[in-house]
Amino acid sequence: MLPRLSRPEILALQESRLRELVAHAYENVPFYRQLFDSAGVHPHDIRGIKDLCRLPIISKNDLRAVSPESIVARGLAPNSLHLHSTSGSSGEPFQIRRSGTDLERFLHFLWRHLEYYGAKPDDSVGIVVRLPDALTETKLTERPRLRSRVRQLWRAAIVLRHSPQAEGIKANWINCLLEPEAIYRQLLHSTARVLVGYPSVLARVALQMNGQAQLRPRLIATMGENLTPGLRLQLAEAFDAPVFDIYASNELGYMAWECRESGQFHVCDDGVILEVLRDNQPVAEGEWGEVVGTNLNVLAQPFIRYRMGDIVTKGRAVCACGQPFSTILEVQGRKLDYFRLPDGRDLHPYCIEIALREFLSDVGRFQLIQERENLIIARVTARAPFSPQQITRMQEAVTSLIGNEVEFRVDSVEAIAPEPNGKFRVYRSLLN
Ligand SMILES: [Zn+2]
Incomplete structure (x- = not known):
């Protein structure tokens, strides 16, 4: 059983993290300073979530239009960070830079979700995804001021009381661009008990087994693409394991994970503020809208009120299963689709x-x-x-x-x- 925060604690955490994040972005990230200035908003105006609507909504195009230096926190040399390239629907590349601390925090969230689905501390986890372009060895060249800010926020993160086993996660990162047969061999080699990856890639890996399952995962967690009903069925049958869906993106990290009981998705309220908007207004429970997200933990290249381009249906304010998280009913997928x-x-x-x-x-x-x-x-x-x-x-x-x-x-x-x-x-x- 996971140690967890109460609902009021999560809401309080969101508020204080948001204030810190906005102050950090204004102070250290030229893009946000300019954005907030031109909108006539100062960090002092953002006291909590109710003030979030005063900040402009941004999109991938806004970030693509400016230099890497202006969207990365001052004091962090862009080339000292882990670089992820994503290609949007248009095929135009977009690059995201992460510090080691940012990535570590992502792992904490992943492990929390996997543990909730039944992963055990000693399980080898095969993570089949697009790997960062270059995992750089260079030490972060942070200025003292930022370093202390990072430390301060990291202390706050410990308050989250994530699973203590997060440090011990045995992650085997496997490049999803490899041929399915090569992925399968690597998964076998690592005796993966937990499979994580894009559902279409895992489905192709499943075809390698020809019905003779040498790979016996305890569970499968999918992300990065629509887990369609057909793919879910295919994976569950091929691996004879339960399949759970996690809603995540390169930009905003882990946003929601499927509830085992209600079939809805728990929103990672302790890591993101996820707004569901239509015509820039919040929708009511049961209505669909566009995802606009703010990641509360990522500091190197912050994402504040970032329009994902995804459509989801808003769920209950707190999940019926008793977990202290709000929900989304369904992730329909990309608006472009x-x-x-x-x-x-x-x-x-x-x-x-x-x-x-x-x-x-x-x-x-x-x-x-x-x-x-x-x-x-x-x-x-x-x-x-x-x-x-x-x-x-x-x-x-x-x-x-x-x-x-x-x-x-x-x-x-x-x-x-x-x-x-x-x-x-x-x-x-x-x-x-
Ligand atoms: Zn639930």
Whole structure:
């Protein structure tokens, strides 16, 4: 059982962390000083979460438009930090810099989630992700003022009472861009008991086992992509292990993790402030909106009111299971992924996948593409081709959802390639 903070303690922590973060960003990060100045806001104005709306919302494009020096805290040489490149939907690279302390804190959160799902302190954890471009050896060249600030915040982090085993996590980092067979060998070699990674990559690894499971994970935790119903089923069957989903991003780190009991997601309220907004206003429980997040622990390159571009449905203020975290009901995925239909509706392709659920257990890879406003194609690598009757039933199921104006086609293909960043996009609208 995890030691944990009470709900009021978490809220108090959020408030004090937010104040510290805003002061740190204003003092040390030129981009934020300029941003807050031009919005006429001073850190003194941000007393707590209720004042958050006074700060401008930023996006990837805002950060991409400025130099690395202006978004990294003063006193930290950009080339002394761990560099993560991400490629957005546009394919334009975006770089994120992290200090060793930032990364350590991420690991604490990961371990907390894995422990909650049943990981044991001695478990070897195979983490199959896009690795940082360069894990630099250079010592951080922090100025004394920042160093003391970092230390001060780090002390505060200890108040979080994370799992004491976090230090002992046996993490085996494996590059997700390797061939599935090489990933599988590395996982076997490390006798991984816990698998963490992008669901599409783990599903390809599962195919390497040919039904003979030499790898016997205790549990699987997915992140970085939509865990679609089909992928969840595929992973659970192939590895004969429970599958849990974690909502995380390169920019904001760990944002939410699936509750074992309610099926909702616990928001990492002690690490991020996650706003769910529509037209920049908070939505009510049960409504969907865009994620705007503030990471409370990351100091080298802070993210404050950062628009993720993801759509989620807001859940309860506190989870029904008794954990002291707020919830999101569902992570629908990226806003860009929505399919605009001829009748003016914006349909998330997730709904189409749900309609096809019964057909997908036999599918290798699956991708939904909106080619034109009136044409949606499901590309599948099927282990056995679908019969004409099956295809008719699939079309009926989807047509009842999208209407007769849109043609729905099923294409069997040999292979579907991942994106250059190793992630696999299940949904893609060519209209966006
Ligand atoms: Zn819960």
